[in-house]
Amino acid sequence: MSIPMPAIGLGTFRLKGQTAIDSVRTGLELGYRHIDTAQIYGNEAEVGQAIAESGVAREQLFLTTKIWTDRYTRDKLIASLEESLARLRVEQVDLTLIHWPSPDAAVPLAETLGALAEAKRRGLTRLIGVSNFPIALLREAIALVGAGEIATNQVEIHPLLQNRVLAEFARSQGIHLTAYMPLAYRKVLVEPVIQRIAQSRSATPAQVALAWLLQQGYAVIPSSTKRENLASNLAAAGLQLSEAEMAEITALDRGERVVNPDFAPAWD
Incomplete structure (x- = not known):
């Protein structure tokens, strides 16, 4: 039986080699059941090794990977996903995302989503979705496959960049959002408001x-190489903030984006 996406996942961006193996292995030991990787991370084989050696049953895991931008054509996408499955040592991933909109719209979205839908029909992936899609492209994706087929839009969201216009649109369409870079490379952790709330709650700023x-309904995929931080992040699900605390954190929004490559789309 397949599981729904756990709200807290383990991100693996920037984790390489043995570091990636150790982080995923430790995460699985601690109870993480949602692992997020991508073709461009260059660590699918390490993630696959950690999962294979963990003793955790495949059906208990929610595994996500993302197709890179040079594999968006119909002839390349499915073949590249099959290669990802081989590296991950699984027959199917739970979720496959388009990692970024096609740079300069070089490959039509209809072709890429069509190939992704075909991969789903073939059983290579259980669910499909998108990442880094602003409203205009999300509208296009909805028109092509229907909102019900888009399992999530994975985008940068944290207290310093709240993406409220996009979040409101996604909510209106019933599309789930996954917040990547939820701690903004640790910038969030030094905010006095967050430090004060953490101290008053005997919690960590990350929690x-x-x-x-989490209280806004997003999934989160923080990453760490330290057991203590991995355990602490997972425990964030048990922390319930008050309306006043939520409002104080919401007031920190200043549009501070930390991931903005030169091929990024026009953000909302």
């Missing part, structure tokens, strides 16, 4: 930031 996201 406060993650709880703020």
Whole structure:
């Protein structure tokens, strides 16, 4: 039986080699059941090894990967996903995302989503979705496959960049959002408001930031190489912030984006 996406996942961006193996292995030991990787991370084989050696049953895991931008054509996408499955040592991933909109719209979205839908029909992936899609492209995706087929839009969201216009649109369409970079490369952790709330709650600043996201219905995929931080992040689900605390954190929004490559779309 397949499981729904757990609200807290383990991100693996920037984790390489043995570091990636150790982080995923430790995360699985601690109870993480949602692992997020991508073709461009160059660590699918390590993630697959950690999962294979963990003793955790495949059906208990929610595994996400993302197709990179040079594999968006119909002839390349499915073949690249099959290669990802081989590296991950699984027959199917739970979720496959388009990692970024096609740079300069080089490949029509209809072709890429069509190939992704075909991969789903073939059983290579259980669910499909998108990442880094602003409203205009999300509208296009909805027109092509229907909102019900888009399992999530994975985008940068944290207290310093709240993406409220996009979040409101996604909510209106019934599309779930996954917040990546939820701690903004630790920038969130030094905010005095978050530190004060953490101290008053006997929590960590990371737990406060993650709880703020979780209470809004987002999934979060923080990453860490330290057992203590991995355990602490997972425990954020048990922290319930008050309306006043939520409002204080919401007031921190200043549009501070930390991921903005030169091929990024026009953000909302």
